[in-house]
Amino acid sequence: MARTDAEILGRDDVDDLDAILAVTNREVDEVLHVVQDNADAIFTWDYERTRPALGKLYEKAKSSQWNGATDLPWDTEVDQREIVRIHPLTPTVEGLAAVGIDLDGTPMAAWDDDQWLEWAVERQNWTLSQFMHGEQGALICTAKIVETVPWIDAKYYAATQVMDEARHVEVFARYLDTKLEGHYPINHHLEMLLDDIIDDSRWDMTYLGMQVMVEGLALAAFGLTYQTTPDPLLKQLLRYVMSDEARHVAFGVLSLKEFYAGLTDAELLDRQEFAFEAAVRMRDRFLQQEVWERMGVPVKEAIRVFKQDDPEIKNKDPFQQLLFSKIVPNCKKLGLLDANDGWLRKRFDTLGVSQFEDWVDTGEEYELLDEVAKDRAIA
Numbered sequence: 414m415a416r417t418d419a420e421i422l423g424r425d426d427v428d429d430l431d432a433i434l435a436v437t438n439r440e441v442d443e444v445l446h447v448v449q450d451n452a453d454a455i456f457t458w459d460y461e462r463t464r465p466a467l468g469k470l471y472e473k474a475k476s477s478q479w480n481g482a483t484d485l486p487w488d489t490e491v492d493q494r495e496i497v498r499i500h501p502l503t504p505t506v507e508g509l510a511a512v513g514i515d516l517d518g519t520p521m522a523a524w525d526d527d528q529w530l531e532w533a534v535e536r537q538n539w540t541l542s543q544f545m546h547g548e549q550g551a552l553i554c555t556a557k558i559v560e561t562v563p564w565i566d567a568k569y570y571a572a573t574q575v576m577d578e579a580r581h582v583e584v585f586a587r588y589l590d591t592k593l594e595g596h597y598p599i600n601h602h603l604e605m606l607l608d609d610i611i612d613d614s615r616w617d618m619t620y621l622g623m624q625v626m627v628e629g630l631a632l633a634a635f636g637l638t639y640q641t642t643p644d645p646l647l648k649q650l651l652r653y654v655m656s657d658e659a660r661h662v663a664f665g666v667l668s669l670k671e672f673y674a675g676l677t678d679a680e681l682l683d684r685q686e687f688a689f690e691a692a693v694r695m696r697d698r699f700l701q702q703e704v705w706e707r708m709g710v711p712v713k714e715a716i717r718v719f720k721q722d723d724p725e726i727k728n729k730d731p732f733q734q735l736l737f738s739k740i741v742p743n744c745k746k747l748g749l750l751d752a753n754d755g756w757l758r759k760r761f762d763t764l765g766v767s768q769f770e771d772w773v774d775t776g777e778e779y780e781l782l783d784e785v786a787k788d789r790a791i792a
Contacts, residue, residue: 415682415756421690427763433697434712438601446604451614452561460565466667467566470779474573474660477785479653481584489646491592493534496644503533519718520710534594535704540638542597543698545585547631550607551661552578554623561616562668570664577657584650592646602698606691617672621684624665625747626691629739632658637735652784659779666743666774673747685749685757692740692764699733737766742774 419425424432440446462468497503505526509516516522524532555578558571589596610622632655639651673681702712741761744750750758750770761767 415753416686421686422693427693430713430716433602433700434702434716436601436605436697437702438598438604441598443598448608448611450557450611452557452616452619453614454560455563455616457563457565457568462566464564464566464667464671467564467570467664470660470664470667471566471570471573473780473783474570474577477656477660477783478573478576479580479785481580481587484653485584485650486646487587487591489644491644491646493537493593494530496642497533497537498530499643500533501641504529514718516718519714521715521718532704532708535707536701538589538593538595539597539701539704541585541589541593543600543603544631544634545582545589546599547603547607547627548578548581548585550603550610551623551628551631552582554607554610554619555661557611557619558616561619563616564668567664567668574657574661574664577661581654581657584654588647588650592644597703600698600703602694606694609690617669618684618687620665620669621687622691624661625669625743626688626695626740628658628661628665629743630695630736632662633736633739637732656782656784659782662739662743663779666746669747673749678753681749681752682756685752685760688744688749688757689760692737692761692766695736696733696764699736734766734768737761737764738769738772741766741769742772745770746774 418427426432506524506529509529516524521528552575555571555574559568559575562568562571606622606627610619610627613619613622635651635655635658639648639655642648642651673684676684700712700716702716705712705715741750744757744761750761758767758770
């Protein structure tokens with residue numbers, strides 16, 4: 414029997430703003446974070462290569478490695494405030510009024526364009542910080558996949574991804590340290606999700622949580638950032654990271670499709686519930702409450718001004734919806750969307766993201782995103 418939303422999420426209403434904001438990082442000065450890893454380390458003495466799709470992915474990964482220290486133009490000058498000022502999504506007083514945002518009676522009523530610019534700078538620092546923290550989560554989870562997956566083809570590929578994720582942490586940390594003006598600690602919604610993925614002893618849940626859900630959303634988020642940032646260094650960084658991420662999501666889809674085909678309805682329901690919980694936690698972190706707190710604005714007041722407390726508006730936000738454009742088709746390909754009388758489809762309907770089900774899945778898309786190979790061919 415399926416669990417209720419309250420049993421899965423710890424709250425009766427998926428859009429309960431008070432419950433969402435009650436989840437905060439209370440260890441902002443924490444340097445080391447320990448999570449119990451309950452998985453078994455699996456050796457396989459069968460070295461026969463029996464999964465050609467994973468073998469193809471492994472060969473692509475070997476040929477598409479890049480060096481974060483030498484393959485990016487780190488000498489590019491980045492004036493963060495100027496980059497943010499010309500960014501198409503940076504708010505202005507005139508722009509907010511034009512779209513009907515009423516700031517009267519709020520702490521932002523007296524803000525001028527300079528203060529909105531400062532908010533946008535903090536938003537960029539927050540966003541890139543969460544990218545970096547998520548990449549370290551992927552580093553830990555992929556190392557766990559090498560340890561726990563029973564197939565030699567998957568161990569081979571996962572080992573290449575460990576290197577990819579180390580490189581991603583490296584380049585995001587360097588960009589934050591040398592080009593931007595500040596870090597943020599990990600958002601607690603993201604941290605809770607990473608903890609759950611690592612804590613689960615089942616190897617396929619590591620795949621589902623990280624490769625399909627977290628990496629799938631990251632791939633979409635990187636794409637949106639790539640399309641909007643005016644910074645050529647960040648664009649190049651994201652092009653290369655996205656090339657890797659597309660392979661990572663494909664790795665999860667190719668591996669789980671075979672495994673999930675043999676699961677019972679009850680076992681699939683367990684995975685559906687986990688996918689729903691992961692989707693909600695990732696959605697909740699986009700409230701960016703830490704940015705409002707740093708700007709000295711009561712978080713609930715800011716959220717209400719921008720209608721993020723209204724499910725009818727929040728769940729139709731085109732930017733937020735697009736972040737799920739990689740997750741939904743991949744869940745469909747894995748059979749999770751419609752198993753158990755469409756349990757996950759109904760939950761995705763409540764989040765306003767089911768319309769992406771027929772978009773291309775990443776198991777087919779990754780070869781189109783090999784930007785490293787394209788640049789080498791030009792060179």
